[in-house]
Amino acid sequence: MFGQCSNAKNNIKIHTVDKTFRCELCDKIFRYISQLKIHMRIHTRDKPFKCEVCGTMFGDGSHLRIHAGDKPFKCDVCGKLFGNNSHLKVHMRIHTGEKPFKCETCDKMFGVISNLKVHMRIHTGEKPFKCDVCDKMFGDSSHLKVHMRRHTGEKPFKCEVCDKMFTRSSHLKVHVRIHTGEKPFKCEACDKMFTRRNNMKRHMRIHTGDKPFKFKVYDVMLI
Template structure:
């Protein structure tokens, strides 16, 4: 009897152990199946995730939550990784470099897109129409042409889209987020259309042709301004001297000549300027720190923007265009200097007479007439000159060599 009881107890114990093991195995298999099935589902758009943390991050798309903030400019981000990438704008870091042309990029995606310029490969084919694309994202975007279903609607304006990504891009128009970036110069835009228009600077595309001559323009408004040269229209007139201008910007620059006011004062040295932009440029004189260095020549700059402008000298990109004559310049400062030819602006006045000049160097040469200064001397005969060009002409044509 005792033996039977012991046998029964052993059998029950074995069943419990076996049952526990079976339940443990079943739970593990069930957990794996749940993970395979992506059991964490967004209730708003139906997208599923294998981990709850991924769902939590995804939900920020719907809630608009952006918990990661840039301490330098205050811009907010949904993910810490996005903030890390954004910080490269402030640091100037560009870790991805093209081996073929040496151009560097802050983003890996931008670098990959750039590489396609050199290879020219189009490996992604649409299985419905056969069209080829150099990037997978291009093919993915194209596929929405074939799909008629548009399940994703904008809650602000009601516009519908076939892809969630298209809706996300569209929704950025409403709050004014500048999420379309030019991969050539990293300038950002609110709309893809604005980016496309901007990129004509880099591609050289000029779809707008003048009806009076063969000149072409990248923007319709540039064409309109240009055609005033042919029509003679000058809608902006100075009420003080009667001078008229084809462009409003040139008119505003001209008006400063009459006021002569230098309202922008440097708080460190007291120097005053006509324009805020001139003061801003001047302030770099007082800054000793120059953390931004050119990787090609080693020259350092206090501002990242100054470094970017400097680097264009090496690339030879002349994307600063004069809308009056279409002449191009590497830097905005060179363009600004040139535009005084069209505006008639002469901000530099002689302290001895009433003559004015559009460049400081020209004023300096003129004032030598009053001061009698002749800094350039002929080493052969000792004769002095106010201009170096006069000295060169003298040494070339005289016999005192």
């Protein structure tokens, strides 16, 4: 493999299939030849861009800019800055709502291909991320990260009003409604408002008569 990589520059063959460019070493497909050339540096280990401060070398000039804190590409909608134009283009889908990547199993759409790949694990059952403490498996590395806080006790999200700490930002968001009085969930039957969706669903059983929990009643003889 190393010999193959070292001779990669001499063995690059560009194949065009429907105006796309394929890497001969790993079969990855690119839309533009410039992207393929940058990608080839992974195989050749060519890193022509050097940080003048710490000497770290990079194969992509945009990676050097990110490393240096230089973010010349700005979102015109929200002002967020990016180290390269491709990251800005992906970000813009948040504002435009564009979702070009489709799950062939359930037709769900995604704005980023990496999110589609993570989603596919729901269908395949793949769980490549393992907790080293309890061996529980996860399909997403972020879920493992949150899970680990159960073992470490880490609670990085703090309520600015009462200083209560939380393991998840979503838990903090719900908690803050206690202080703000916000109740975003409304009962369609009686207009009662709730801070949590689960509380509203539980309340709805009053109107629907739904009793999801069944209990056996035993005859008890009192002596």
